[in-house]
Amino acid sequence: MSLRIPRAPGRLALPIERYWDGAPCPHAHLFGRVELAAREDGLELTASLPHQPVPRIPAAPRGARVADLWEYDVVECFLVGAGGRYLEVELGAGGHFLVLSFSAPRVRSDSHEALRPPLDFSSDAAGWRARMLLGRSLVPPGITALNAFVIASGAHLAYGSLPGPTLDFHQPARFPHAREQLLGEP
Numbered sequence: 001m002s003l004r005i006p007r008a009p010g011r012l013a014l015p016i017e018r019y020w021d022g023a024p025c026p027h028a029h030l031f032g033r034v035e036l037a038a039r040e041d042g043l044e045l046t047a048s049l050p051h052q053p054v055p056r057i058p059a060a061p062r063g064a065r066v067a068d069l070w071e072y073d074v075v076e077c078f079l080v081g082a083g084g085r086y087l088e089v090e091l092g093a094g095g096h097f098l099v100l101s102f103s104a105p106r107v108r109s110d111s112h113e114a115l116r117p118p119l120d121f122s123s124d125a126a127g128w129r130a131r132m133l134l135g136r137s138l139v140p141p142g143i144t145a146l147n148a149f150v151i152a153s154g155a156h157l158a159y160g161s162l163p164g165p166t167l168d169f170h171q172p173a174r175f176p177h178a179r180e181q182l183l184g185e186p
Helices: none
Strands: 003-005 012-016 032-039 042-049 074-080 086-092 097-104 107-110 119-123 128-135 145-152 155-158 178-180
Touching: 003 012, 003 032, 012 145, 032 074, 032 145, 042 074, 042 086, 042 145, 086 128, 097 128
Parallel strands: 003 178
Antiparallel strands: 012 032, 032 042, 042 128, 074 086, 074 145, 086 097, 097 107, 119 128, 145 155
């Protein structure tokens, strides 16, 4: 079965509640969530995560692009397009972001260093939430698969588990199948 990213106001919800290899995670404070909605002008991505006991947040202004954001508390979403190209989007616990494009697994084609996307960030007693609009020029055409991840408190969780003896998020051929709802499709 294929996941479907619906047109807004609908949303595809991806709860991230298991370790990267599929093992159960007993720690609810690590459970994150990604939501995706298709819009005419792009793809809306929302990420949320509870506050961590010892937060890892970079010393950068809110809304800034932070290289190596995966070294901090972050929720990630990978979007795979036709032909195997994919986009990695990271939203961090301090309102930071990182967007990277790949032409093949671990073959970076663009670091999007000049990108300044619309980014909304909020935080309350329960945790934080970040929302970003990915313009159509960023989204790989013909989405075929996706996955979502949490990196926090030294743990690595995944929506769709990934096989292998070591942690490797860059396995797009093993991500859950997905597609974007087309304009006019019920």
